[in-house]
Amino acid sequence: MRHVLSALVQNVPGVLAHISGMLASRGYNIDSLAVGETEHHDLSRMTFVVVGDERVLDQVRKQLEKIVTVVKVEDVSARDYVERDLILMKVKAPAGSVRSEIRELVDIFRGRIVDVGPEEIMIEISGRENKIEAFVDRMRPYGITELVRTGRIAMVRSVSDEEATEPTDDEASVSSRA
């Protein structure tokens, strides 16, 4: 089972090392870890993607909560949530038909071309993990020369009866609420 955990932590030196050290020393496998400040500068948010059964998840959650600087841990994936991953990638795209093919794919996946060089272009794309992966697979044949990603971040949707019935397509819901 894949779970997304979201931890609110005190923004103090060493907190990332403390948490990653705990996860490593207890042998938990983390697929992705993203960290950043929240709206309060003394708090940071960490988002983990953990693969494991309920027992593993329960232990990871409790072990995280036990760390003094961890304020709160939430299993986001147990609820209705939005998940995003942002990647930047350079793809070989010599001017000509290949380049326009790639542009078309970028449009379909709602990515953006953010830099154009003589032989390659840089693409920015965000979304759920499966969409990102599908896009990366599409780009492989052209030749990916460099790729960097933020890791998954996630947020629980606001809960109300009407919204709960909305389509769960992330892109659609995001635009409808924007």
Place this chain on the structure above:
Amino acid sequence: MSTANAAADTQLMTGADILVKSLVDHGVDVLFAYPGGCSMPMHQALTRYGDSLRTILPRHEQGGAFAAQGYARSTGKVGVVMATSGPGATNLVTAIADAKLDSIPMVCITGQVPTGAIGSDAFQETPMVEVCRGITKHHYLVTDVEDLPRIMKEAFHIAATGRPGPVLVDMPKDVQLATVAVDWEVPMNLPGYNPEPQPVAAEKVKQIAAAIRRARRPIIYAGGGIINGEASEELRELVNKTGIPITTTVMGLGAFPATEELSMDMLGMHGAAYANYAVRDCDLLIALGVRFDDRVTGKLEAFAKDAKIIHVDIDSTELNKNKSAHIPVCGDVKDVLTELNKVVEAPEDLAPWVQHCMELKAKYPLRYDKQFDGILQQHAISELCDLTRTMDTYITVGVGQHQMWAAQFYKFTKPRTWLSSSGLGTMGFGLPAAMGVQAANPGALVVDIDGDGSFQMNIQELATCFCEELPVKVLLLNNQHLGMVVQWEDRFMERNRAHTYLGPIHHDEASGKSAADKFAYAEERYPDFVAIAKGYGCGASTIRRKADLRDALTEMIEHKGPYLLDVQVPYQEHVLPMIPGGLTVDDMILE
């Protein structure tokens, strides 16, 4: 607050003085501290507070840290140790890891190179916080003297509350020297630390009481949580009310008087056979302040496999960690037992089960050869137990065979009187821990039952005992070998001695197979422990004959200062019973 106090509270103070005053304000009356370049300002400050705070100089930082543990384990108060940066600090590491595994409240203060030099590989610089992340409950590198009053409050709060543990405070030298107008009223900033256990849900208590009422073969499995949680009285009440037999872990010894009929003594790898059989046969396991450690359970799936499990612990990560519980309860065991005792009723028909337990106890007693005319380790411990029964006695141990025999044959009746490095299993724990107990309990009889291997790992602390007038007694069960490893060699490795003999390498015992005689002694004994002890200024004697034991023990007990009794014992006596690692109660070795 009076004006005079308010004025005093805002005076300029150095970091070193703030730190030491914080110790005094937190009720610390003894600490163990070894100075060095980066901790000198703190030591200078300690001399200014000498009236309210005794500083004991150990002879090795590890000794100081285990002494602080001895202080903490015997009193329940936070133990404090101080060391300088680099090697001084890293010498604390083993004892910190030890305190973490056994949940001992400690504040460990280390000097650090000045903040400007941190990260430059300066002389005696070690990234102590990095080293200790995984083995502390929490840790601080103090980078601003203004933070210090808050950090000291937090350090003591974290060490002592919830599941206790060690907290590291790393103090750069410039922070020790910096001055600041102190605000002692500064609040703690711990939004993520909520140690106050949830109030016990009435529903859970009812569930437990119902499970007990329905049980036909219940047993209590109690551990260090009872001792840390000061819940011995409540535990006793539960046993009295229900008549349920009780077994304890090595950390739980003393939580319930071993002299009571319903005490099934210690369970686990070297626990009493009757305790392990009773757990095998039970239908309800009431686990209180325990963590289902592998030395207790052996093969997890087979442990109490027909039983419903109630598990009460203050640390939620322990619930369902190793073994799933049918009724997991996260809470303070004292609160849970208090509530439970209000409603609990004895199971309907417990008599056949109690009779079964008593039969097991009669059939598989802890025993040893009483005919042997030399001194067996178990006999020495039994005699000591007999002689000290009515005294205010504390027992500390090293790690190995002597530790397990002490756990088996010394009958503890009170919590905090038995001190053992149980989770980490650190050899060398016994003498410095005894030193800490003695410092905290000046009038008590403190005996370190030790092995010659363990003893030599912190033997230098004899100097501290003498110089600081800590009249610790050492009962040295000296078999010239690393007995527990020898036992494994004997049992599982065709008695091939692999670096388990502690004498000169040209002796026969050092090479190849040793004598098959169970009662063989290693002759040409080494080293001369009596001469060493005397060299340190302690009283000492050595014995070998059984007839001399009682008088020698009496002489040791009555000696005014620190004393070492070197008891020569054979080296092929095995700790039994034994459940080999990872196996089950049915694989228990009895002979």
